[in-house]
Amino acid sequence: MTDSAPRRVRVRAPELIGKGGWLNTGGKQYSLADLRGRILVLDFWTFCCVNCRHVLDELRALEQKHRDTLVVIGVHSPKFVHETEHEAVADAVERYGVEHPVLDDPELATWKQYAVRAWPTLVVVDPEGYVVAQHAGEGHVHAIERLVTELEAEHAAKGTLRRGGGPYVAPQPEPTDLRFPGRAVVLPSGNLLVSDTTRHQLVELAADGETVVRRIGQGSRGSTDSTWVRSRFNEPQGLALLPDGSVVVADTVSHCVRRFDPESGRTTTLAGTGFQWMRGDDTSGPAREVNLSSPWDVAWWEGKVWIAMAGIHQLWTYDPAEGTVRVAAGTANEGLVDGPAAEAWFAQPSGLAATPDRLWVADSETSALRWLDRDGVVHTAVGTGLFDFGHRDGPAGQALLQHPLGVTALADGSVAVSDTYNHALRRYDPATDEVTTLATDLREPSGAVLVGDDIVVVESARHRLTRLRLPAEAAGAGAGAHRTQCAPTEVAPGRLRLDVTFPAPAGQKLDTRYGPSTRLLVSATPPELLLTGAGAGADLSRTLELNPAVPEGVLHVSATAASCDDDSSVEYPACHVHRQDWDVPLILTESGADRLPLVQAGLGA
Numbered sequence: 001m002t003d004s005a006p007r008r009v010r011v012r013a014p015e016l017i018g019k020g021g022w023l024n025t026g027g028k029q030y031s032l033a034d035l036r037g038r039i040l041v042l043d044f045w046t047f048c049c050v051n052c053r054h055v056l057d058e059l060r061a062l063e064q065k066h067r068d069t070l071v072v073i074g075v076h077s078p079k080f081v082h083e084t085e086h087e088a089v090a091d092a093v094e095r096y097g098v099e100h101p102v103l104d105d106p107e108l109a110t111w112k113q114y115a116v117r118a119w120p121t122l123v124v125v126d127p128e129g130y131v132v133a134q135h136a137g138e139g140h141v142h143a144i145e146r147l148v149t150e151l152e153a154e155h156a157a158k159g160t161l162r163r164g165g166g167p168y169v170a171p172q173p174e175p176t177d178l179r180f181p182g183r184a185v186v187l188p189s190g191n192l193l194v195s196d197t198t199r200h201q202l203v204e205l206a207a208d209g210e211t212v213v214r215r216i217g218q219g220s221r222g223s224t225d226s227t228w229v230r231s232r233f234n235e236p237q238g239l240a241l242l243p244d245g246s247v248v249v250a251d252t253v254s255h256c257v258r259r260f261d262p263e264s265g266r267t268t269t270l271a272g273t274g275f276q277w278m279r280g281d282d283t284s285g286p287a288r289e290v291n292l293s294s295p296w297d298v299a300w301w302e303g304k305v306w307i308a309m310a311g312i313h314q315l316w317t318y319d320p321a322e323g324t325v326r327v328a329a330g331t332a333n334e335g336l337v338d339g340p341a342a343e344a345w346f347a348q349p350s351g352l353a354a355t356p357d358r359l360w361v362a363d364s365e366t367s368a369l370r371w372l373d374r375d376g377v378v379h380t381a382v383g384t385g386l387f388d389f390g391h392r393d394g395p396a397g398q399a400l401l402q403h404p405l406g407v408t409a410l411a412d413g414s415v416a417v418s419d420t421y422n423h424a425l426r427r428y429d430p431a432t433d434e435v436t437t438l439a440t441d442l443r444e445p446s447g448a449v450l451v452g453d454d455i456v457v458v459e460s461a462r463h464r465l466t467r468l469r470l471p472a473e474a475a476g477a478g479a480g481a482h483r484t485q486c487a488p489t490e491v492a493p494g495r496l497r498l499d500v501t502f503p504a505p506a507g508q509k510l511d512t513r514y515g516p517s518t519r520l521l522v523s524a525t526p527p528e529l530l531l532t533g534a535g536a537g538a539d540l541s542r543t544l545e546l547n548p549a550v551p552e553g554v555l556h557v558s559a560t561a562a563s564c565d566d567d568s569s570v571e572y573p574a575c576h577v578h579r580q581d582w583d584v585p586l587i588l589t590e591s592g593a594d595r596l597p598l599v600q601a602g603l604g605a
Contacts (some may be wrong), residue, residue, distance in 0.1 A: 010130035013123075014113035016042075016073070020086045020104025023093050026169030030101065032129055037162025038071045039151050040125035041144060044116045046079050047092035048365065048403050048421075050294050050310045050348050051138050052120040054276065056096055057253060058141040062148070063100060068163045069152050074102035077111040079119065080389060080403050082421035091444070091461050094171065095180040095198050096235075097221075101167050108487065117489075117598055118582045124148070127155045127162065135601045137580030139278070143508075143601070176463040177212055178203060182237040183297070183406070183447040184458050184465060187262050188245045192449070192456070192465065195236040195249065202236060202249065202260060209456055209465040216260060216267070223254035223274050228265035233258070238297030238308065238352070238447075248305050248318075250295040257287075257295055257307060257318060271318050271325050276311065279560060279577045284326035287318055292325070297362075297406070297447075301354035302374070308349040308361065315341075315349060315361070315372070329372055333521070334581050335556060336366040336385050344378035346370070347386060351406040351447065353415060360415050362404040369407065369417055369428055381428055382417075382435055385525050386583050387554055391422045391437075399435035401426065406447035408455065410470070416455060418445040425457060425468070439468055488585035490592035493548035498522065498533070500540040500559045502578065502600040508563040521558040529553035529586070546588060557582040559600050 015032055022029055043059065045052035056074075063072050074093075078084045084106040093102050105111060114123055114131075122140060124133040124147055133147055155161035181203075182195040191213060192205045201217035214228060222232030236258075238250035248270065249258040256272030271287035272295075281291045293311030300306075305318040306328070314330030329341035330349075337345035349370075351362030361370040368383025382396050390400035404426075406418030414429040416438060425438040425445060444461035450470075457466045500520060518540050524530045533544030540559060560579045580600045 010126065010132055013040075013125045013129050013131045014110070016075070016103055017109040017113070018075070018103040018105035018107075019109070020076070020089060020106050023090055023102040023104060024098065024169060024171065025101050025167050028167065028169075030103075030167060032125075035071060035073075035167070036129060037127045037160060038166070039066070039069055039127055039148055039155075039161075041070065041072045041148075042114070042123040042125065043072060043074045044077050044111060044114070044119065044121040044123070045074055046077055046083055046119050047089065047096070048080055048083060048348075049119045050296075053096055053253075054138045054294070054311065055120045055122065055141075056098060058138065060099075062141055062145055065145070066148055066152070067166065069161060070148055071166045072100040074098060074100060075110050076102055076104050077108055077116065077119070078106055080421050082402060082423075088444075088461070091180070095460075097198070099168060099170070112487065117584060118580060121599075124151075126151055127160045133601075134599050136582075136599055137578065139578055140601060174463075177210075178463045178465075180460050180463065181446070181458050181465075182460065183239045184449045184456060185239045185241050185247060186449055186451060187241070187247070189262065192451075193239060193247055193260075193262070194458070194465070195239055197235050197237060197252075197460075200233045200235060202233070202239075202247075204262070205465070207451075209467060216265070221253070223251065223256055223258075223269070225258075225268050226266070228260075228267070231267035233267075238295070238299075240298040240300050240305065240352075242300055242305075248298045248300075250298045250307065252294050252296055252310075255292045255294065255311075257292065257298065257305065270305070270320075271307075277309075279332070279579055285324060287323050287325045290325050292316070296348075296350045297352045299352035299354045299359065301359050306352055306354070306359055308352050310348045310350050310364075313346045313348060315346070315359075329376070329378060333556075333558060334365065334386070334583070335523075335525070336363070336368055336370075336380060336383060338370075338378050338380050341372065341376040341378055346378075351404065351418065353407040353409040355409045355413070360407045360409065362407040362417060364403050364405055364420075367401045367403055369401065369404065369415070381430070381433075385554070387585060389421075391419070391424065393426075393435050393437055396428065396433045396435055399428075406445065406458070408448045408450065410450070410455075416448055418447050418457070420444050420446055420460075425455070438470075442466060488552065488587045489596065490587050490589050491546065491596060492590060492592040492594050493546050493588045495594060496533075496544045496546050497595040498542045498544055498557065498598070499595065500557070500598045500600055502540060502559065502561045504561075504563045504566075509566040517562045519560040521556075523556045525554045525556065526550065529555070546586075548588065550588065552585070552587045555582075555584045555586055555596075557584065557598060559598070561600065 180198040182197040204213040216228040224232035234254035272292040277291040277293035296310035297308040307316040335345040347365035350364040353360040367389035389402040392400040402421035417426040446460040531545040
């Protein structure tokens with residue numbers, strides 16, 4: 001290292017191992033030795049995770065700017081059983097426009113070697129094969145970009161930097177009318193409008209659900225309001241018909257809610273600025289002046305547009321009369337907590353359906369079906385938490401779903417659930433409090449819409465709409481139950497030291513102008529797991545007391561830190577808020593650890 005090079009901790013990077021092999025490399029398998037001389041950013045992600053998808057979008061500009069020195073490698077590390085399937089990973093890579101190599105690691109071998117504990121986590125490896133930084137959560141790309149610039153200069157001077165084209169090989173596009181569609185609605189004309197998510201378009205189909213009438217949008221990423229030919233979308237998902245016959249669109253990656261008028265063919269923006277909502281941003285106000293975060297679905301209920309804000313685990317509303325948006329339910333903490341809307345916790349709400357007295361919610365990360373009543377209280381019909389899922393029919397208290405993305409109100413007061421990772425259409429009947437299976441062998445159903453006596457299912461991973469007759473005979477299904485693939489951490493009962501590592505990124509300093517710059521929130525499922533240590537505080541280290549009478553559970557940790565650019569010549573430096581949530585499964589054993597380190601940024605101790 002030269003005298004002028006920054007002094008930083010370096011740890012030899014473990015090998016990249018994944019039983020599923022490599023994607024986006026033209027069939028070539030890679031080792032760290034093959035990539036020596038390049039700066040690597042390893043992105044540990046799983047395709048169910050909306051925060052992981054935020055990071056995919058953050059990385060695009062970094063990859064483009066440093067394309068001759070930097071190689072981003074996605075290390076797919078599954079949570080749900082469905083995510084261990086190689087075909088599903090390959091679908092997700094195409095679905096979300098991942099334009100870098102991806103290592104499919106279904107057994108979490110590389111995840112464990114790098115001691116990763118959260119989705120997403122970014123690890124930086126220098127050209128000599130040493131880990132030099134690790135960041136958990138989203139919003140760290142500005143710090144990584146600074147580090148990459150430093151590493152380029154340092155290793156160019158040492159002669160250890162290798163420039164040139166990377167290992168990414170684009171797959172051949174498939175000639176299908178739809179590509180990973182998200183939702184469908186019936187237009188007043190009787191035609192169907194479908195969000196063609198991966199191609200960034202809306203597609204109008206004839207009533208047969210197959211014949212293409214027109215495509216709305218240019219088919220490239222963007223957020224352009226214009227005619228049906230010139231408008232642009234960015235991975236649109238949810239659709240809802242408004243009373244005036246127009247369609248409201250959850251334009252997910254543009255962080256906007258749009259409106260499409262089938263009569264004029266024009267698209268306009270109702271809500272959102274195009275920038276992602278970050279902690280500290282406004283939570284209400286003029287709709288075009290407030291940031292949103294990955295709106296995934298929309299529904300018309302009680303005179304407002306309700307928005308499933310998957311990116312921050314909340315429900316918002318858009319009031320067309322006032323032109324305003326506001327948070328309607330959820331604290332932005334991730335989990336399953338019922339009660340008054342302002343106190344409830346959601347986990348990536350992704351599907352909405354309205355009935356006169358209820359707003360139904362497919363809460364995907366808790367594999368739950370939830371509902372909001374007209375008094376503003378959140379209830380859970382099916383589901384128990386972040387780490388229990390499967391395919392089990394029967395009484396709702398024992399039934400299991402696996403990452404549902406859609407819910408559809410049926411005429412008899414029951415609802416059909418697009419049980420996405422079980423490849424099934426399920427039904428919940430409030431009158432009997434029972435869950436049954438309507439159909440199986442539906443490849444990643446993401447939504448459904450009623451058409452007369454039929455239900456038309458959006459088979460996202462088969463790139464088509466499938467028409468089923470209602471009512472249908474219940475299909476047989478196994479009573480399987482699963483827990484997350486994330487291996488539980490063995491800890492000793494009694495005192496447990498929790499340490500969250502967050503040094504300010506290079507070129508920044510912790511922002512203490514208005515008090516402590518950090519906040520730590522700790523809770524547990526079940527709550528009895530924690531005898532002491534639950535609650536909020538400023539210190540990122542805390543001693544917990546684990547209940548020896550509770551053999552296992554999940555520790556929920558949320559860390560927030562604020563930093564500002566450290567440049568005395570700038571009167572108003574840019575400031576940044578960093579947040580990461582961990583849900584750490586614990587097993588209590590006498591031989592377990594008495595310290596739990598979680599790395600939000602840096603390398604930890």
